Amino acid sequence: MDLVDNELTLTPIAGKSGKAYMGTYPDGGRVFVKMNTTPILAGLAREQIAPQLLWSRRMPDGNVMSGQEWLSGTILTPNDMSKKQVINILTRLHRSRPLMTQLTKLGYTLETPTDLLNAWLNQVPLALRNNQYLQSVIRDLRQTVPAFP
Numbered sequence: 001m002d003l004v005d006n007e008l009t010l011t012p013i014a015g016k017s018g019k020a021y022m023g024t025y026p027d028g029g030r031v032f033v034k035m036n037t038t039p040i041l042a043g044l045a046r047e048q049i050a051p052q053l054l055w056s057r058r059m060p061d062g063n064v065m066s067g068q069e070w071l072s073g074t075i076l077t078p079n080d081m082s083k084k085q086v087i088n089i090l091t092r093l094h095r096s097r098p099l100m101t102q103l104t105k106l107g108y109t110l111e112t113p114t115d116l117l118n119a120w121l122n123q124v125p126l127a128l129r130n131n132q133y134l135q136s137v138i139r140d141l142r143q144t145v146p147a148f149p
Helices: 041-046 084-094 097-105 113-123 132-144
Strands: 009-012 020-024 030-035 053-058 064-069
Touching: 041 053, 041 064, 041 097, 113 132
Parallel strands: none
Antiparallel strands: 009 020, 020 030, 030 064, 053 064
């Protein structure tokens, strides 16, 4: 479906960004509309991690509105996060070479789990760094940190 002026009705969708909408066409068709989304949205769709990008349009005020395929879904619960399908999607996301290439071109750098752990250690207040329980957690994390390609 194409976006034509004044034919798409936008209904805000609750969320942290405040920039997500359900777009409804006069014929009842729906699209997920996001304002000023990440430049890697097309890459996420190509990797089948996000719904297909249908169109993108620069608005007169400079904002960019993107329309994606509408998929009915639910909010993942902590229990859902251990399901095989979710784990497979997240694994595909974290190991995608095309996405890594695109992010590198946008100026991002690769951070491994070890890099994140070391960054936390370098920034954490001394009282937390010296906490015995947190020290044991750090030891366990260092021993079990996964290999990252």
